[in-house]
Amino acid sequence: MSRLLARFDVRFPTFHLNVDLDVPVSGITAIFGPSGSGKTTLLRCLAGLERAPNGFMQFGNDVWQDEKMGSCLPLYKRPIGYVFQEPRLFPHYNVRANLLYGYHRISSGERRIAIEQVVEILGIGHLLERHIHKLSGGEQQRVAIGRALLTSPKLLLLDEPLASLDIQRKQELLPFILRLRQDLAIPVIYVSHAISEILQLSDRVALLKDGTLAGVGSLSEVLTSLKFRGGFGSHRVGAILDAHVARHEPQYGLTQLEFSGQHLFVPLHPSAIGQSVRVHILSSDVSLAIGKSNAPTSVLNVLAATVQEIREIDHSSVEILLDIGAPLVAGITRKSLVLLGLKPGDRVFAHIKTVALNEEITD
């Protein structure tokens, strides 16, 4: 499979981008990281909008930038479609003229994507004669995507195309982006700081942190990576704990870990006693109980915890931020919350059904 190789090392007054990227050219690759981590700059370097002094970029067999040879193909000569954070439609053209702007600038032999196809996928048939300023934000962004697609790009770069939209519009546009992959088979590089978008869209993730790549891999690989902790937020991760092996119980096939004075049982682990291991707990694997710690239960891992904060997720579920010597998030139902009468400061017991060691996590 052909690959995209890119090496950029660019210093800005307040920021240093230093990446060495090597990803397959297929599906949707997400560049994920917090705001200010350099995602947009990386995308602009890939497009040739920022010229990295010692940069190198190769797409399949085509070298687009090789500063050792002093060469850097300008964006208009690269078969790239670029969708910016803002739609950037041309205000002096209507929707149709915007869509056709790039289409008319490629030779007819290069046109692999038909206008009808784009109009159908993006659902913009009724907008063609409209003026740009009469479109909603979501409609404008769809036109911007369509305009880029009609240059029949070999690579589509999307820079947080949903960032300027409200949640409802985001949910409307996500399926369209998924259809790009399914129907048009255009490789996409998708920049986002929203984990929900990444989870829904991407096949693989490049995690960017402070201008450097913290990890690249399949979605499940990167989600299980410890490096994700900073950028991942609390969407699914209940806890990431640094613990050490306290003792082994080979007769039960268990290993006991210790962290901050608390104990956790995990399946028998080959590490020597005293060795440190890091474990993940999914928030959905944590349930809560009040009462004595010695109340009989089949759950092995029962940890004393203090309720720190209660966060409503939706109509039926809440997340409870607990202190167990380290932060732990429990995802429980709103009904459980009411029945237990939990409030910040309460002392509870966290029952952890599954503790996963780092290498065992699968998505």
Next chain:
Amino acid sequence: MGALTDLDLSALWVSVRLATVTVIVLLIVGTPLAWWLAHTRSRIRPVIEAMVALPIVLPPTVLGFYILVALGPYGPLGRLADFSLAFTFTGLVIASVFYSVPFVIQPLQSAFEAVGTAPLEAAWSLRASRWDAFLTVISPIALRGYISAIVLGFAHTMGEFGVVLMVGGSIPGETRVLSTTIFEHVEVMEYAQAHAISAFMLAFSFLVLLAVYVTNRRFPIHVS
């Protein structure tokens, strides 16, 4: 306009020709300069901006004096042309270009700053070369700036007096323009003709400015 003599009409024609040529030259030279000023991060930008604005505050006689020296047979421009450009129409055009620089550059620069680089990058991503992108995207979006630049540059050149007198003298048919004609008429107490031309200039200038403000209202460019 019955008060106007043939001489006045020839002065009107010189004025119009001078203003037209000046504006064309300034648009050609001024577009890249205004673009550069709008987008550069260079440290010498304020220096260039100050130089561009200089004709607004400088007494026209000062500007006229230096241009006269430069255009003369021993000045750099005069030597370049191998003869004195002073008191010629060409010399007048050169002087007017300098004199009207801010009135063309500043509206263009503001327009380019307002357009920004975003539409340009979008055009590049749609396979438009630099020229293509400038002609099909930037200049239409910056249209208001161009209208302002053309109208203000034209009107300002029509109205210049001090520089014209210094550099061009007032040779009928060659360098005598409307503003200097008024001066000549007053000198010989022909107030009726001075009135006619002055009223014409007043009305012309007002209508021109009115046109600028009306166009700015009438054709708002929607930049999303």
